[in-house]
Amino acid sequence: xxxxxxxTFGLPDWLAWSVTAMVAAVLILNVIAGxxxxxxxxxxxxxxxxxxxxxxxxxxxxxxxxxxxxxxxKLLAKEDLMPEGADALLFRIxxxxxFCASFCAFIALPFAFDVVGQRLNVGVFFVVAVLGLEVFxxxxxxxxxxxxWSLFGAMREAAQVVSYEVPLGMCVVVPVMLAGSMDLVTIGxxxxxxxxxxYLFHDPFTFVIFWVYVTCAVASVNRAPFDLAEAESELxxxxxxxxxxxxxxxFFMAEYGSMFLVSALAAVLFLGGWNGPVxxxxxxxxxxxxxxxxxxxxxxxxCGNLLLKATLGVLVMMxxxxxxxxxxxxxxxxxxLKYCTPIAAAMFAGVLLWQLAxxxxxxxxxPHWLSRPSGEIREGWLEGPGGRAVQRSRTTSDPSQxxxxxxxxxxxxxxxxxxxxxxxxxx
Amino acid sequence: xxxxxIGLLAAFTPPLAAINWHSVLxxxxxxxxxxxxxxxxxxxxxVRMAFYLVLSLGATAGLFFLAGAEFVGAMQLxxxxxxxxxxxxxxxMLTAQAPFVAIKTSSSDRVLAGLVGAALLVVLLQxxxxxxxxxxxxxxxxxxxxxxxxxxxxLGIRVDEPAAGSPAAGGSVAVVRNGYLLPFEIVxxxxxxxxxxxxxxxxxxxxxxxxxxxxxxxxxGPETAAREARRSSTSALVSGGRP
Amino acid sequence: MxxxxxxxxxxxxxxxxxxxxxxxxxxxxxxxxxxHYLVVGAILFTTGVVCMALKRNALGxxxxxxxxxxxxxxxxxxxxxxxxxxEGAASLGLDGQAIALFVILLAAAEAAxxxxxxxxxxxxxxxxxxxxxxxxxx
Numbered sequence: 001x002x003x004x005x006x007x008t009f010g011l012p013d014w015l016a017w018s019v020t021a022m023v024a025a026v027l028i029l030n031v032i033a034g035x036x037x038x039x040x041x042x043x044x045x046x047x048x049x050x051x052x053x054x055x056x057x058x059x060x061x062x063x064x065x066x067x068x069x070x071x072x073x074k075l076l077a078k079e080d081l082m083p084e085g086a087d088a089l090l091f092r093i094x095x096x097x098x099f100c101a102s103f104c105a106f107i108a109l110p111f112a113f114d115v116v117g118q119r120l121n122v123g124v125f126f127v128v129a130v131l132g133l134e135v136f137x138x139x140x141x142x143x144x145x146x147x148x149w150s151l152f153g154a155m156r157e158a159a160q161v162v163s164y165e166v167p168l169g170m171c172v173v174v175p176v177m178l179a180g181s182m183d184l185v186t187i188g189x190x191x192x193x194x195x196x197x198x199y200l201f202h203d204p205f206t207f208v209i210f211w212v213y214v215t216c217a218v219a220s221v222n223r224a225p226f227d228l229a230e231a232e233s234e235l236x237x238x239x240x241x242x243x244x245x246x247x248x249x250x251f252f253m254a255e256y257g258s259m260f261l262v263s264a265l266a267a268v269l270f271l272g273g274w275n276g277p278v279x280x281x282x283x284x285x286x287x288x289x290x291x292x293x294x295x296x297x298x299x300x301x302x303c304g305n306l307l308l309k310a311t312l313g314v315l316v317m318m319x320x321x322x323x324x325x326x327x328x329x330x331x332x333x334x335x336x337l338k339y340c341t342p343i344a345a346a347m348f349a350g351v352l353l354w355q356l357a358x359x360x361x362x363x364x365x366x367p368h369w370l371s372r373p374s375g376e377i378r379e380g381w382l383e384g385p386g387g388r389a390v391q392r393s394r395t396t397s398d399p400s401q402x403x404x405x406x407x408x409x410x411x412x413x414x415x416x417x418x419x420x421x422x423x424x425x426x427x
Numbered sequence: 428x429x430x431x432x433i434g435l436l437a438a439f440t441p442p443l444a445a446i447n448w449h450s451v452l453x454x455x456x457x458x459x460x461x462x463x464x465x466x467x468x469x470x471x472x473x474v475r476m477a478f479y480l481v482l483s484l485g486a487t488a489g490l491f492f493l494a495g496a497e498f499v500g501a502m503q504l505x506x507x508x509x510x511x512x513x514x515x516x517x518x519x520m521l522t523a524q525a526p527f528v529a530i531k532t533s534s535s536d537r538v539l540a541g542l543v544g545a546a547l548l549v550v551l552l553q554x555x556x557x558x559x560x561x562x563x564x565x566x567x568x569x570x571x572x573x574x575x576x577x578x579x580x581x582l583g584i585r586v587d588e589p590a591a592g593s594p595a596a597g598g599s600v601a602v603v604r605n606g607y608l609l610p611f612e613i614v615x616x617x618x619x620x621x622x623x624x625x626x627x628x629x630x631x632x633x634x635x636x637x638x639x640x641x642x643x644x645x646x647x648g649p650e651t652a653a654r655e656a657r658r659s660s661t662s663a664l665v666s667g668g669r670p
Numbered sequence: 671m672x673x674x675x676x677x678x679x680x681x682x683x684x685x686x687x688x689x690x691x692x693x694x695x696x697x698x699x700x701x702x703x704x705x706h707y708l709v710v711g712a713i714l715f716t717t718g719v720v721c722m723a724l725k726r727n728a729l730g731x732x733x734x735x736x737x738x739x740x741x742x743x744x745x746x747x748x749x750x751x752x753x754x755x756x757e758g759a760a761s762l763g764l765d766g767q768a769i770a771l772f773v774i775l776l777a778a779a780e781a782a783x784x785x786x787x788x789x790x791x792x793x794x795x796x797x798x799x800x801x802x803x804x805x806x807x808x
Contacts, residue, residue, distance in 0.1 A: 014446040090478060121574045122501045129505030132513075136481055139516055143474055143523070155520060162513055182574055446698050453702045457710045464717040464737055473727050480733050483714070487740050490710065491770075494751040499770045503743070506774050511736065511781045518785045519729050522798045530726040530799055537724060544720035551712035555705050564701035573767060580764055581771075607768050614775050621779040628786035640796045 024117045028106045031307075035314075036256040037068040043318050050322040078245030085146035086242065094144055095243065095250035098137025102257035105130040109264055110185045112274045112302030123184035124176055127265060128169060131220065134258060135161045138229075141251070142239040154239035157222055157229030160332055164219040167340035171213035174206055174351050175199050175269040188273030195277035200270045203358075205350035210270045212344050214316075217262035219332065221255060224321035226332055256314075263313025264306060271309050274302030453493055460486035471531060477512070477519045484508050498574045583608030704755070707748030715741030728788045728798045732781060739777045746770040 041056070044067065048055030056064025082091055108123040110116035120126050135158045142154020178199055179187040191197050200210050219226040229239060240251050267273055281298045327335065463483035470476045484507055491500035556562065576586050583606035718737030725731050748754060750766020762769075792798050 014448060017448055087472070087474065090474065093478075120497055120501075122497045125498070125501040125505065125574075129501050129509055132505060132509035133485075135509075135513060136516070139513075139520065140478065143520060151520065155517070158513065158517070162510075165509070447701055450700060450702050451698050453706065454698070457706070460710060461713045461717075464714050467733055467737065468717055468721045468724060473729055476730060476733055480736065483737070484740060487714070487744060490707065490744060491747050494707065494747050495753040496747045496751060496767050496770070499743075499747055499767050499774075502771055502774055506778050507736075507740075511778045514781055514785055515729065515732060515736070518732075518788060521789065522729065522792050532724050532726055540720050540723040543723065544716050547719060548712060548716040551715065552709060555708035555712060558705075561704035561708065564703050573764065576764055577767055577771070580768055585764070607772075610768075610772060614772060618775065618779055621782055625782040625786040628783070629789050638793050640793050642796070 028103065028117060032103060032106070032253060032257040032260070035260050035311075036253045037072070039256045039259070039314055039318075040071065040252075041065070041068045042315065043321075046315065046318045047322045050319070072249070075245050075249045080247070081242070081244055083146050083242050087144045087146070090140045090144035091242075092247075094137050094141035095247045095254070096137075097140060098134050098254040099250050099257070101130055101133040101137065102254040102261065104133075105261050106257075108184060109261065110188060110268065110273070111306050112299040113189060114185060115299055115303060116185060119183065119185055122182045124172055124182045124187070124265075124269070127184070127261070128165070128172055131258065131261065132161070132165050134254060137251070137254065138239050141243065145239070145242040147242060150239050150241055153229045156329055157239060160226065160229070160329075160336075161220055161222065163333065163336045164216050164340070167212060167336060167344040168216040168220055170341070170344040170348055171209050171216060172265075172269065174209045174348055177348075177351060177355070178202060178206070184268050184273075188268050188275065191272040192275045193279050195272065197275075198270065198272040200272075203351060203354045205347045205354060206270070209344065209347045209351070210266070212340055212347065213266060213270070215335070216340055216344075217266065218317055218320065219336065221258040221262060221317075223255075223259065223317050225324040225327045227321075228326060228329055228332065259314050259317055260310055263317070264310035266313055267306055267309035273309075274299075274306045276301070276305050449493060453490070456486045456489040456493065459483070460490065473519050473530075474523055477516050480515070481508060481512050484512065496573065498577050580606040581608070581611045582606060702754070704748045704751075707744055707751075707754065711741045711744035711748065713741075714738075714744060717741075726799050726801050728791065728800050729785075731800060732784050732788070735784070736777065736781065739773055743770045743773050746773070 041064065045055040045063070056067035058064060059070050060066025082088065105127045107117040108120045108126045110119070110123075116123075138154050138161075139158050142150045142152075142157075145151070175187055176182050179190045181187065191199060195201070199206050201207070218224075222229055240248055243251065280301075460483050463479040463486065466479040467476050467483065470479060484503065488500045488503040488508065491497075491503055579586050585606045714737050718734045718739075718741060721734030721737060722731050723734075725734060746762070746766045746769050750762040750764070750770070752761055752763065755761040788798060791803065795802060
């Protein structure tokens with residue numbers, strides 16, 4: 001977009017980049033905030049229907065569309081309290097720390113091919129790392145509330161989030177291994193084509209790993225059935241007891257933002273990301289030479305696909321919340337250490353062996369339109385000193401692909417979908 | 428006065444035309460990192476110290492990203508900030524009882540430490556600006572991304588500097604490993620040993636005499652508590668609290 | 671801009687009129703080199719050393735150690751960066767980043783052990799004040 005601003009409108013470089021950055025930030029903020037509004041309403045409706053009642057039906061029409069807005073206005077108008085013994089600075093800053101962690105992870109999340117805040121080479125790693133920083137907001141809130149129960153609730157929640165990062169990391173490594181890159185755009189791109197290309201259907205081990213990921217993600221964002229830190233607020237006190245009004249709403253924007261983020265991450269890693277179940281663009285014959293409008297439309301549809309999948313993920317999380325009973329802290333830790341971690345490790349080993357034994361997939365000889373895309377690895381080092389020679393010497397490389405690989409020139413800044421520059425390293 | 432400010436604004440525009448966002452972001456992260464590091468030293472409340480340390484290390488991760496070391500930046504966020512600092516904050520929370528939250532240092536100690544620190548800073552800054560090559564501005568082309576070469580190097584295969592005899596450099600010898608495989612394995616075993624050791628060190632021990640901290644909690648006042656603690660701890664050492 | 675209302679300041683500003691805005695904007699227009707990163711590393715390192723020397727809280731000393739290691743890491747990453755290397759200068763390349771990686775890992779390991787020791791000390795002495803860790807004093 002910055003190139004568009006520079007070339008078409010003749011803006012100076014620095015202004016173009018700052019405008020682009022601001023547009024990206026505002027869009028992401030809208031996704032989080034608007035998403036939170038919609039999800040709060042959806043949560044109340046889903047909870048109601050599961051519990052055989054109606055939910056909000058008065059505010060703004062028959063379905064209570066404006067209920068979230070009414071909630072927001074109520075929260076804004078509440079009195080801003082702070083407990084007497086509370087640490088003022090830490091008490092005030094804790095919700096923003098949580099929200100910042102949730103927001104920053106969206107920087108590396110792609111919404112369509114190359115529609116990403118910042119295309120990081122280590123996208124997956126960055127998202128998982130920043131998600132783990134949300135725990136600081138919780139700890140600070142628990143401590144700064146000057147209440148013993150807040151502190152204990154916060155410590156428990158922090159322990160839960162930190163413990164579940166281990167199996168979450170192992171689950172996340174599996175698609176990275178299958179795609180050969182930590183770049184989220186590359187991982188999504190490798191699942192282009194029919195829905196059979198999605199990593200969910202790659203092999204049975206990945207299928208199991210997906211469900212382990214769902215469990216760990218739900219635990220990581222402290223949703224039921226792993227929400228004892230929030231539930232304790234009904235019984236004793238949680239970390240956000242002393243928070244009211246806008247500060248409390250920041251905690252919950254952070255929570256809904258994180259829910260959306262882990263769902264979107266699951267969609268990119270396992271469910272094909274912005275690729276629909278049917279490769280419409282390829283069937284319609286769109287290719288590089290078609291023109292810019294077609295590409296923008298394809299990317300728009302891609303964004304819609306990803307948002308749809310992420311929203312479905314969030315709705316499933318809400319469904320689980322209102323169906324399953326809450327786990328105790330020892331059950332939460334048992335699930336993590338005795339079930340999720342060993343299963344994730346075993347499945348990881350399984351995927352490893354599957355890749356070694358059946359690198360071409362279970363069914364060989366698939367027609368081109370049904371097979372997995374041989375996307376490129378847009379990394380310049382393949383062409384660096386000793387790069388080409390290293391490719392030839394590696395045993396996993398397909399000799400028939402050596403010629404096009406050696407002749408190709410990777411372009412790190414190319415933003416055209418489906419361009420096959422460098423062939424992939426793994427067949 | 429308004430005329431002078433407008434004049435100043437007008438004079439600002441030529442430099443504004445060449446804003447280098449990389450430099451702006453560098454200064455933002457650098458100022459946050461340094462200011463929060465200084466705040467760690469100046470703060471008395473240990474919880475606030477931990478918070479400032481988190482901000483400082485987070486800003487350092489930003490600096491790593493700006494220098495093009497994306498993998499190291501993500502590692503910093505995940506391991507240092509998300510792991511080590513969470514551990515530290517847990518430790519702070521466990522020991523943040525009222526008398527220990529803000530322990531003050533004597534002013535003579537502070538003056539001495541300040542002098543030593545200032546001398547060290549002067550030496551380091553002088554050496555930083557001494558080498559000519561380090562003062563030249565950055566090049567425009569950031570170079571290739573480094574996650575995969577780093578991963579390969581950790582497995583023992585250097586793709587950026589192939590070993591002398593390998594086919595990559597034109598020779599015919601089998602690839603000689605000159606990467607970081609051995610340090611990688613050593614660090615893995617090291618982490619395992621450290622985790623087992625730390626868990627063993629911090630386990631709950633069966634004691635014949637009550638813990639000093641429990642004795643201290645039941646008595647009144649921090650001074651008497653500390654005295655009680657020393658007495659009971661020495662007696663525990665003599666009688667041998669059974670592990 | 672607020673102090674340009676005072677007359678002597680206005681005179682001084684008028685005298686240095688062309689140079690001052692350029693000087694003020696210099697941090698935002700000149701590209702950074704390795705030396706800038708080294709300054710940040712030096713400040714972090716020195717702050718860590720002072721923190722280690724000053725703090726009586728054992729966890730404060732631990733925080734000082736973390737700052738020292740981070741200062742060293744900033745230096746390593748600056749030397750290894752292919753972006754910051756300036757024209758004609760060599761850089762450590764991948765080695766610097768690998769070293770920074772290992773420093774981070776070892777710092778995590780060392781923090782775990784130091785925290786275990788601190789917790790033991792706290793359990794046995796009911797304080798985290800390192801000035802009171804003098805049981806072995808003669």
